[in-house]
Amino acid sequence: MPDEPLLSIRDLHAYYGQSHVLQGVELTVGQEPLALLGRNGMGKTTLCLAVTGLLPTVRGSIRFAGQELVGKPPHRIAALGIAYVPQGRRIFPSLTVEEHLRLVPRRRRADGGEPWTEERIYTLFPRLAERRRQPAGTLSGGEQQMLAIARALLTNPRLLIMDEPSEGLAPVIVEQLVTTLRHLAQDGLAILLVEQRLAVATAVASRIAIMLSGRIVWETSAAELLGDPERQQRYLGVSAWQAA
Numbered sequence: 001m002p003d004e005p006l007l008s009i010r011d012l013h014a015y016y017g018q019s020h021v022l023q024g025v026e027l028t029v030g031q032e033p034l035a036l037l038g039r040n041g042m043g044k045t046t047l048c049l050a051v052t053g054l055l056p057t058v059r060g061s062i063r064f065a066g067q068e069l070v071g072k073p074p075h076r077i078a079a080l081g082i083a084y085v086p087q088g089r090r091i092f093p094s095l096t097v098e099e100h101l102r103l104v105p106r107r108r109r110a111d112g113g114e115p116w117t118e119e120r121i122y123t124l125f126p127r128l129a130e131r132r133r134q135p136a137g138t139l140s141g142g143e144q145q146m147l148a149i150a151r152a153l154l155t156n157p158r159l160l161i162m163d164e165p166s167e168g169l170a171p172v173i174v175e176q177l178v179t180t181l182r183h184l185a186q187d188g189l190a191i192l193l194v195e196q197r198l199a200v201a202t203a204v205a206s207r208i209a210i211m212l213s214g215r216i217v218w219e220t221s222a223a224e225l226l227g228d229p230e231r232q233q234r235y236l237g238v239s240a241w242q243a244a
């Protein structure tokens, strides 16, 4: 079906034991970056885990590039072209930058674009090139985030899912991150960005989805959300000074 969006989530439910955390999520992601926003505990990370196959207790449908993902193990989902940068980055402190990059299973780039190689990664992130022989535990938070993104890119994904990549980073590093993500989106990478910071979400994505208690309650544009302080407050609990 040529018109099917890249990722299409329908009536998705997820559970932790008896706790019904995702309660009928409906969401599509196409080529345009999408930011998923919502207060703590609303189910954003759970949705990332469900899409990447890391949470087996799900019901509903997640279609990606024409294939059903529900029931597939994480490595099969990754092989279809979904890369995930989890919250907290999950790097190995004693492995060097270079070792991290060499451990990534390589896959062909499905869209025919220029494949990611170590050299291309070092061009995108010169700081990683400078630190290629350093243990990752000695990198700054921003450099560790670059490394986490680099590992994801080396799998040549079609869709990059990132869970709060700006968390704990200094403003100038966050600006660089935003520039990088916009650049990747222009290069043809689909992006699903989970973000707490409204300014980051709206700088990367023109489409915004708001999650409340395990459901998508509002899909809107970045411009509309930025112009609606009342709903920012209601759904995100942000006041004007935080939105800046």
Ligand SMILES: Nc1ncnc2c1ncn2[C@@H]1O[C@H](COP(=O)(O)OP(=O)(O)OP(=O)(O)O)[C@@H](O)[C@H]1O
Binding pocket: 016, 019, 021, 038, 039, 040, 041, 042, 043, 044, 045, 046, 047
């Ligand atoms: N392993 C788990 N076992 C039981 N409950 C969990 C588990 N992980 C998350 N939850 C609960 O599921 C709900 C959704 O959590 P989730 O982490 O998906 O929210 P979130 O929107 O990503 O929030 P945050 O921004 O804090 O990460 C919360 O009520 C949380 O307490």
